[in-house]
Amino acid sequence: MNIHTLQIILLLLAIAVITVTLFRRFHLPPILGYLIVGILVGPFGIGWVASTEDTRFLAEFGVVFLLFTIGLEFSLPQMIAMKGSVFGLGGSQVLATGALATGIAWALGIDLNAAIIVGAILALSSTAIVTKQLSEQLELNSEHGRLGVSILLFQDLAVIPLLVVIPILAGTGDQGMAVPLLLALLKAALVFVVIMAAGHWLLRPLFHEIARARSAELFTLTVLLVTLAAAWLTHEAGLSLALGAFLAGMMLGETEFRHQIEADIRPFQDVFLGLFFVTVGMRVDLLSLLPILHWVLLLAAALILVKGVIILGLVRATGNSMSPAFRTGVLLAQGGEFGFVLLDLSLESSLLPGPVGQILFASIIVSMTASPFLIRNNGRLAKQFCTLRNFSDEVQIIGDLAEETEQMEQHVIICGYGRIGQNLGRLLDHEGFPYVALDLDPTIVREAHEAGDPVHFGDASRSEILDAAGLSRASVVVLSFEDHASAMKILHRLQEFRPELPVLVRTRDDTHMDELEAAGATEVMPEAVEASLMMGGQLLLLLKVPGSRIFKIMREIRENHYKLLRDFFHGEEPLDMEHDEAFQERLHTVTLPKKAFAVDHTIEDLHLWDWEVSVTAVRRGGIRGETPAPETRLQSGDVLVLAGTPKHLERAEGLLLYGH
Template sequence: MELTLFSEILLLLAISVGLVAIFRRLKLAPILAYLVAGIIVGPSLFNFLSEAKEISFVGELGIVFLLFSLGLEFSFPRLIAMRQLVFGVGLVQVVVTLLIILLVCFVSGYNWQSALVVACALALSSTAIVIKQLTENGKLQSKRGQLAVSILLFQDLAVVPMLIVIPIIAGASQVNLASSLLMALLNGALVFVLLISVGKWLLPRLFNEIAQARSDELFVLTTILVALLTGAITHLFGLSMALGAFLAGMMLGESQYKHQLEADIRPFRDILMGLFFISVGMQLDIAILAQSLHWLILFVAIVLAIKLLIIQMIARCFKQSKADAWAAGIMLCQMGEFGFVIAALALEQGLISKHLASMLVGVGVISMAITPYLINHSSRFAQFLAKQTEEQEQDATESQTEQLQEHVVICGFGRVGQIVSRFLKLESIPYVALDVDPTRVQEAKAAYEPVHFGDSRKVEVLKAVGIEKAKLVIIAFDDLNKSLTVIDLVKKYAANAKILVRTGNDDNLEALIEAGADEVIPETLEGSLMLVSHVMLHSGVPVKRIFGRVRRERKNHYNGLHGFYRGDSYKQDEREVEYLHAVTLTDNAFAVGLHLNELDLPLRGVEVTALRRDGKEYYNPEPDMELQPQDVLIILGVPRRVERAERFLFEGA
């Protein structure tokens, strides 16, 4: 039995890995790969798994971790700043879509429970795919991007009551339905108050102690324990485990551990969510879909059309431009990943038939598969539908990349890469940067920096930023193997480009030069040279002699700096470092209409280093500049002060 289970898991992993790799190449969402894997191993095709129930149970934990991650992203300042769109367009979109789909289902002969499930599943859009595509295209901070994000934010909030209501309507008779819902509401309020009151003072202190221990394993285990424990508490009160995980994530979303928590939970979340979607795919009956393929295609077309028209009309009612309204509708007309969650839960509770569940999953698969194409071409479709051929969405980074000639490519946009970029910008030297940190790329793109997410060791990524036309390539990360790979690729595809490599010390200097680097800058030794230069200058040594000594040292590959006494190495406590953060002011932000000097931001421990308005960037803006909607402020400070300053800009004191 154990060998059979092991073999089944091994087979499932092999199929999943192969399909995810193929779907990645096709630029399709991994969710679709897991669904297809479930179809292959499920009873519809080969029926490989004898322990399907156990896999489904483990996969359901993925929903808990998904809601925990969603709670981490839930930001009260962001919600308040975007309240007009979130509780305006977002709320009306969900309500109107629910009512219209309910009406269509009633006319089609479904009972009210099944109709409600279908309406809930189809009212939601895919947060994961839409946000990913908008981020990669650099359109997340555009007006239509923010409109789409606002709608998605309310949809994500609406998921929680939907997951609570479905088990209740399944277990309650029509007579005591109202009392069951009232009891669930009271239990929910009690759990909310309990978890919020305990979590506000207990969880931050707990993670402070865990962080002091400096143990990665302990931090990860505590994160998992908190997510599951809060889920268990809500389950004891007869509510969804996902609700407890969401509340725990929401409480920790305002802490300084937010990004570390998200990074720690992501591998478990992704793996378990993969198992969940495999279990959903196993429930899909291919025979049913084959017999009803024409109805499925018609169903998909109707759903896309209904959601597109609803979002467009609601956005227009809230005074959004025609093009932005159409674009938001095109981006959000698909069924989302939470639709699969709702369909699986409803099937488990007996609210919908297997035929209807298969149809819902089929609609989700097809609509999500075409979503990247729809988003990539949303501007063109929106302009056509709005009959505004002259209107073009601003996409500064894309146009810059297409027009780059004789530019600089920066591989790695960490602290060193950002310092280099600032000096290049001051001299009006065109550049483009690559980095694999999604948060950093998103922050930089919000400030309209020409930064793209991608691994510089991949030929396709380098070609996308015009490596053939580059005059200089700067490798700003300190990793020998990665640097050698990038050097090799640059030599193949941009033989005339100069290559500068940053490294920590000169241990690998010869290897990098032999590989083809034109110049290697050892960071530690260069810092020592600069210090020595200042010492000699203050000691009265002529500047010419100082420059001569430094030049000779570099020419001799820093040999004169070798040979020193080493002490016991130790690690100092890391101090909080200042970082840059871009803040886009909304129409209702507190700071709109005020002058910079009226905000007294320096007293709050932050500094405004730049302001971007209408495509122009103002460095060290004048204190008397009056702030306007859609202004992008680049603020500098330590994390906690930056977060407080952002909240102040949106809400005031």
């Protein structure tokens, strides 16, 4: 079906907006939404949009802009410092995965040359998915994030010689393999030197001049020019567009304009990257895949499992601990977008049989579809894996913990040894109070224990771990993490064995404060509310309020369970049903017009408490009255300040205005 170009763009935008909005609403990765859009509107779906070379070329700019922003995060000195991870770890991963996949493909009867390309395709991972997901999760600079990006950088560099090798293996080259490979490497080195020199001698002065013009439009245009010019330069040299963009980003990352450049390029990256995944989805022929679906799923599962295990083993072999090694394996277990480039070239060169290409293509897409879910939960999976792995050593763990706490009396048990737990430990140590800490992050446990901190690997919700930590002799238990479900489990355990023991619980806000106190928490410290209180105390001090008065105010607020500070206006923020914000009390104002149902009624008449809503204040004639009496009769123009959950506030507003 032929549609005008503008209509195609509008169609893609409309379907993408609807699909991505739904996926965001249900907390699903947007990348999956883009893939589904491509499947729906592509030539093998409804057929509204044709998958052309021009469309795929345009979509490749998503990867170009993505590699540019990655380059901004990695300076040249940083790259030199990471050479062991990039070339050592990255090279080992590509060789090990490629060799294994090549051997299996050859054993299954595929021609050796074709098997080599199969191995190369399956050795690559998705730079687009991994870096985008890590960036959204703020894990790009974490240990596993840096390890993953290092391996991805080598994979992207490895594509260059592979693009030269494929025509030679297909028999289309008239010369040996050494000369074209050497030529490609010389081109890459020349382009690298040119871009580095331009970055050092031209880009910084150029951006200084652009900044002096104080024009946001000119600054954005210059960023686009530099990005696309670098990509064009590497493309003209027979290399990938993405390599030039990465080098340009790396050069601009050395300048003081890095953060502004990243903010300006982000919208272009997101739009084109979305288009890239739409074009990937367009290639899926669901009908032709049905007869071979079992092979597709089998290969996808084997790819994720085997590739993840190989990466885990290699990262462990370099001296990294189990947790970042496992998380790096989870990050890179999928196939990649450059695999599609190699696959297309191999099919055009008749190097791969058509059915093999279809199975490979579909398997890579399945692995890429599963990848956002795996990456999003990589930390949780690592904790479960490390817990299972240490199950056989559990007796030793409990024994070591019991031995360390054997001589402790009236000590503190800190559950969770993140930043807050560590700070509490230092404070206790400074004042001479004994303590023992428990955590499920093996990296934290190992490093802190090596530093001499009394921290052990263990799940504090298990009675045998608490018993080994000396619960019967402890004076206080502190829960320093944010996980509400885990906190409730631990509180129930403590109520079973030592209900009289004081328990201090940290929470992000006051959403579950009452529930935690009912479960046995002696004190609940909601971070957001406590920060407001501490900042308010400092503010009053600057306003010359006597310290004794400030101390009294803060003590009264805490004794009243932060009642004065718990309700607030939330604005237009979305309600997250998964994280309970939708059930948190908030403030909401309702202005009564002349014909409102509540006019001439008293607050008591309205029975708002039936909806679990309270009137905290009434503003009339510019004067605000706090905690109005139940017999207060409401008038036209009154502004009521209500407190309650969003659902109950909506019903209460309907009652006040319309009587139902």
